[in-house]
Amino acid sequence: MALLEVKDLQVSFDTASGRIFALNGVSFSLERGEVLALLGESGSGKSVTASAIMDLVPNPPGAIDRGSIRFDGTELLKLSRTARRDLCGSRIALIFQDALAALNPVYPVGWQIAEMYRIHGRNPEGGVEKAVIDLLTAIGIPDPERRARQYPHEFSGGMRQRIMIAMAVALEPDVIIADEPTTALDVTIQAQVVDLLATIRKRSDAGMIFITHDLGVVAELADRVAVMYAGRIVETANVFELFEDARHPYSVGLLASQPRLDTDEDELVPIPGSAPNPVALPSGCAFRTRCPRAEALCAEVIPPLETVGPGRQAACHFPVSPA
Amino acid sequence: MSFTYFLKRAAFAALALAALMTSAFFLVRLTGDPVNLYLPIDASDAARETMRLRLGLDRSLLAQFFDWAWDILRLDFGTSLWHNRPAMDVVLEALPNTLALGAIALALAFAAAIVMGSIAAVNAGGWIDRGVNVLSQAAASVPDFWLGLMGVLLFAVTFRILPTSGFGGPIYWVLPVACLFARPFGTLVQIVRGSMIEALNATFVRTARAKGARDGRITFVHALRNALLPAVTVTGDLAAQFAGGGGVVEVVFGFPGIGKLLIDGILKRDFAIVQASIFAVAVVIFVINILVDMLYASIDPRVRVE
Numbered sequence: 001m002a003l004l005e006v007k008d009l010q011v012s013f014d015t016a017s018g019r020i021f022a023l024n025g026v027s028f029s030l031e032r033g034e035v036l037a038l039l040g041e042s043g044s045g046k047s048v049t050a051s052a053i054m055d056l057v058p059n060p061p062g063a064i065d066r067g068s069i070r071f072d073g074t075e076l077l078k079l080s081r082t083a084r085r086d087l088c089g090s091r092i093a094l095i096f097q098d099a100l101a102a103l104n105p106v107y108p109v110g111w112q113i114a115e116m117y118r119i120h121g122r123n124p125e126g127g128v129e130k131a132v133i134d135l136l137t138a139i140g141i142p143d144p145e146r147r148a149r150q151y152p153h154e155f156s157g158g159m160r161q162r163i164m165i166a167m168a169v170a171l172e173p174d175v176i177i178a179d180e181p182t183t184a185l186d187v188t189i190q191a192q193v194v195d196l197l198a199t200i201r202k203r204s205d206a207g208m209i210f211i212t213h214d215l216g217v218v219a220e221l222a223d224r225v226a227v228m229y230a231g232r233i234v235e236t237a238n239v240f241e242l243f244e245d246a247r248h249p250y251s252v253g254l255l256a257s258q259p260r261l262d263t264d265e266d267e268l269v270p271i272p273g274s275a276p277n278p279v280a281l282p283s284g285c286a287f288r289t290r291c292p293r294a295e296a297l298c299a300e301v302i303p304p305l306e307t308v309g310p311g312r313q314a315a316c317h318f319p320v321s322p323a
Numbered sequence: 324m325s326f327t328y329f330l331k332r333a334a335f336a337a338l339a340l341a342a343l344m345t346s347a348f349f350l351v352r353l354t355g356d357p358v359n360l361y362l363p364i365d366a367s368d369a370a371r372e373t374m375r376l377r378l379g380l381d382r383s384l385l386a387q388f389f390d391w392a393w394d395i396l397r398l399d400f401g402t403s404l405w406h407n408r409p410a411m412d413v414v415l416e417a418l419p420n421t422l423a424l425g426a427i428a429l430a431l432a433f434a435a436a437i438v439m440g441s442i443a444a445v446n447a448g449g450w451i452d453r454g455v456n457v458l459s460q461a462a463a464s465v466p467d468f469w470l471g472l473m474g475v476l477l478f479a480v481t482f483r484i485l486p487t488s489g490f491g492g493p494i495y496w497v498l499p500v501a502c503l504f505a506r507p508f509g510t511l512v513q514i515v516r517g518s519m520i521e522a523l524n525a526t527f528v529r530t531a532r533a534k535g536a537r538d539g540r541i542t543f544v545h546a547l548r549n550a551l552l553p554a555v556t557v558t559g560d561l562a563a564q565f566a567g568g569g570g571v572v573e574v575v576f577g578f579p580g581i582g583k584l585l586i587d588g589i590l591k592r593d594f595a596i597v598q599a600s601i602f603a604v605a606v607v608i609f610v611i612n613i614l615v616d617m618l619y620a621s622i623d624p625r626v627r628v629e
Contacts, residue, residue: 054533082537089535096533101526106548106623119535151624167534 009067040228099160110148158189230286401595410595421580425565428503440515463509488577559615
């Protein structure tokens with residue numbers, strides 16, 4: 001049984017210009033000890049997926065219309081609000097993108113990490129204070145006793161992101177969702193944060209969902225990748241398979257449009273057009289208007305996510321043939 | 324807040340106070356000659372001259388000013404014409420009444436506004452929010468003299484449960500406090516509601532949810548402290564206004580505060596009382612501003628001055 005299994009998840013939002021379907025039947029699963037990258041451009045539904053798992057979809061205007069999220073055998077969407085709150089933080093934790101906005105500006109960082117223990121009534125050995133200092137030491141914050149008493153604005157961007165990470169891993173959750181944790185950081189700091197996450201995943205058997213649009217980070221950290229486009233998963237594959245042998249035309253385009261060091265091709269090929277307006281998605285396959293392989297069938301039938309090889313799936317009528 | 328910072332503030336305050344007291348000196352003398360007010364209409368010119376001489380009003384305005392300034396520097400505010408006692412003594416009897424009245428009304432308004440504003444923000448758009456909105460708009464808009472007179476009519480004249488005016492036990496405080504309470508309450512509810520809605524939509528509130536915090540903790544621990552700053556600023560401004568006396572409310576209820584003393588002082592051309600009142604109120608406002616700054620820094624670490 002998968003640690004986390006999302007099936008046919010549909011999330012929509014009421015907006016001034018009509019009902020927007022942010023997720024149109026998203027399905028994926030996450031195993032213990034696995035890092036799954038959710039890859040896609042902004043607006044593809046990566047963060048909404050994280051929000052749905054964490055019960056953070058604002059209602060109204062948002063609503064989970066159908067689908068299932070099973071965590072460790074329990075259907076989350078059938079749990080009460082309080083039962084889900086109890087899981088959040090303790091068993092499923094979220095690392096936010098912008099740590100400056102995500103940390104409360106008026107409380108010391110040590111207090112905010114300690115709050116994790118307090119909310120869930122945990123009494124770590126040696127006391128909460130010691131646990132916080134140990135965590136800060138573990139994530140590489142120098143002088144942790146003094147730094148614990150400081151406020152978020154007194155830290156650099158990279159340090160703040162480390163504190164977000166310390167908070168998320170404090171109670172040793174089973175699932176860690178990292179929502180673009182490196183996007184707001186300098187490249188050198190990004191590498192440090194990725195290293196820290198890699199260390200954490202080696203030490204624990206937690207499953208990690210890594211949300212990003214950065215292929216470099218995916219290559220470094222992920223075991224498996226789920227590529228998202230317009231609220232759907234269009235391809236899932238082992239990370240090596242995706243880089244070597246992507247099947248969905250969107251994945252192929254995405255790989256061709258980003259610079260890579262492991263190939264000699266020095267020309268970047270952008271995907272023509274832009275991401276579709278979520279209020280008026282194209283009929284059939286949402287990618288067909290930008291797809292070089294599209295045919296008449298693509299406008300009529302939404303391609304289902306089908307197995308195209310051992311452990312890999314693609315949602316395309318005319319997938320790119322194996323290399 | 325460092326000591327040098329405090330000294331800097333105090334120096335600026337002293338300059339402002341000097342300018343204020345100078346204007347007060349000249350402005351109060353524009354109200355007219357006290358001698359004409361205090362002596363009977365048929366008093367002899369000799370009697371008038373004697374009184375002028377006694378009050379030092381015979382000398383040139385400039386000479387009077389320098390004498391007066393020298394006295395002020397030694398914190399001698401002169402003698403009240405009407406009370407025939409040192410003016411500052413009279414002022415210091417009235418000032419605590421005003422400060423207590425203002426503090427009680429503001430503290431109640433602040434506390435009530437935090438609760439009502441937060442409840443409205445949590446239920447933004449719902450019927451509770453709309454009810455709170457109507458109530459707070461009404462409270463913020465109703466003129467205090469009208470509220471005072473209606474209060475007297477209802478509770479003192481019709482029901483006869485509260486005194487119309489005067490001073491004494493706690494019962495004499497009910498109507499003045501209620502009148503002063505209304506406007507700050509209404510204003511603060513609107514401000515708390517607005518800043519609470521903003522705070523509740525902030526990313527750090529999402530973080531608190533993701534950490535598993537319950538709604539009460541999210542509202543009152545995470546959002547409220549961030550939403551307090553605007554309310555504290557406005558409360559500080561209102562406190563500074565109230566330090567100058569409950570104005571109309573003190574007059575309506577015959578409440579012996581600094582506002583009533585000041586108005587009476589102007590009417591009676593009691594220069595010493597007017598000047599001493601202005602001085603005392605200015606010092607109180609300075610202290611209030613310092614307190615607000617300190618409160619600010621204690622609520623939000625980002626504004627702490629190094």
